[in-house]
Amino acid sequence: MKRSVLQVLLALAIGTQAAATGAFQGTETVSEQTGYLRVAQTEAGFQAWVKSFRNKALTNGISQRTFDRAFRGVTLNQRVMALDRKQAEFSRQIWDYLDTATSPKRVKNGKASLKKHKNKLRRIEKTYNVDAEVVVAIWGLESSYGTNMGDINIIEALATLAYEGRRRKFGEQQLLTALKIIQRGDIKPNRMMGSWAGAMGHTQFIPTSYQAYAQDFTGDGKRDVWDEKNPADALASTANYLKRFGWTRGQPWGVEVKLPKGFNYGNASLKIKATGSRWSELGVRTVKGGKVPNHGEAAIFLPAGADGPAFAVYKNFFVIKRYNNANSYAMAVGHLGDKIKGGGEFKREWPRGPGALKLDAKIKVQELLLKAGYDIGDPDGIIGPKTIDAISAFQIKHGISPNGKADKSLLALLKEKVRRGASTAGN
Numbered sequence: 001m002k003r004s005v006l007q008v009l010l011a012l013a014i015g016t017q018a019a020a021t022g023a024f025q026g027t028e029t030v031s032e033q034t035g036y037l038r039v040a041q042t043e044a045g046f047q048a049w050v051k052s053f054r055n056k057a058l059t060n061g062i063s064q065r066t067f068d069r070a071f072r073g074v075t076l077n078q079r080v081m082a083l084d085r086k087q088a089e090f091s092r093q094i095w096d097y098l099d100t101a102t103s104p105k106r107v108k109n110g111k112a113s114l115k116k117h118k119n120k121l122r123r124i125e126k127t128y129n130v131d132a133e134v135v136v137a138i139w140g141l142e143s144s145y146g147t148n149m150g151d152i153n154i155i156e157a158l159a160t161l162a163y164e165g166r167r168r169k170f171g172e173q174q175l176l177t178a179l180k181i182i183q184r185g186d187i188k189p190n191r192m193m194g195s196w197a198g199a200m201g202h203t204q205f206i207p208t209s210y211q212a213y214a215q216d217f218t219g220d221g222k223r224d225v226w227d228e229k230n231p232a233d234a235l236a237s238t239a240n241y242l243k244r245f246g247w248t249r250g251q252p253w254g255v256e257v258k259l260p261k262g263f264n265y266g267n268a269s270l271k272i273k274a275t276g277s278r279w280s281e282l283g284v285r286t287v288k289g290g291k292v293p294n295h296g297e298a299a300i301f302l303p304a305g306a307d308g309p310a311f312a313v314y315k316n317f318f319v320i321k322r323y324n325n326a327n328s329y330a331m332a333v334g335h336l337g338d339k340i341k342g343g344g345e346f347k348r349e350w351p352r353g354p355g356a357l358k359l360d361a362k363i364k365v366q367e368l369l370l371k372a373g374y375d376i377g378d379p380d381g382i383i384g385p386k387t388i389d390a391i392s393a394f395q396i397k398h399g400i401s402p403n404g405k406a407d408k409s410l411l412a413l414l415k416e417k418v419r420r421g422a423s424t425a426g427n
Contacts, residue, residue, distance in 0.1 A: 201225030202234035253334030
């Protein structure tokens, strides 16, 4: 494939910069898909890059002491590079994503977290005028209520991303900001842990978002979004973020609706908004038959097309999208928050297709696999690699072509084999 003029110029520009700074060592190639320069990254090349970046950091107000403390022991992180380059193995349907994001376990833990931190959450709610349940929902999705905040040193992760090249601008910008956070005294370098992409703390702020929105709710002079014992700063920071982008307390993210016969599906777009009264005039009703509530303008949203549930989504839906610009994420936060409040599932079924399983049936599959002697971990309804491998092994054992698929036919076979096994064991 021929390279475009832009790709050639980009390659030359990056190549010139690399040669000038001594930041890269190795064989250079240009990706035909992205046009960015790829090199065989080495530890020696990384350390040369760190030396060069040190000068840039100092000219941006970072002290020598801060830089040297932050980079003590930092090396090229191969795990970060592998995760950055990894492509998703499969795309998940919206119902599969919501099954996991709003699972019974996550709802149960969310209610427990709300109860445990009730006083501070209500104070946060009053201070920022943001519903406590939506803050808890974001906490649950981002770090499973603080149990999975990430185990990678943020300075090392961001330096690796900046050196690796694909996300150089992002990596350098976030790295400079992370150094400023350390210099301010909010966190020591060895405690600044997070994800491979630089997200930090209970609710996974990247450094620039932290710098703009993080709060010292405890009043100790530090914005400690990492504190395992007291998540107040992190939760207040999330509430502040939502407030700054226009959250309206007491109003829903959306409501499930029924569309009339002959509905113009061209109007089902997040770009087309009207008042609840106008949608009601057009025949749209709530699933209980009432008029569409007036909470400002709403858009009609069909996340699975005309065959699935329909929603009227309001301003708060779009505010959640400022946190993570994905429709599925906004739905998950809103739906999880509603469940934590005591709400239930959507009324209309998702178009899962023939043989597809709901969450409770997926959990049953995993429980039966455990009984059959297969290690799938904790039954949670997430059909991940361990469960897929176990299904394939089970299928091979019983003379079935292994597709690793959890469906109704597999569930029926598992029930039969496990029952027979139990019956044989009892004789």
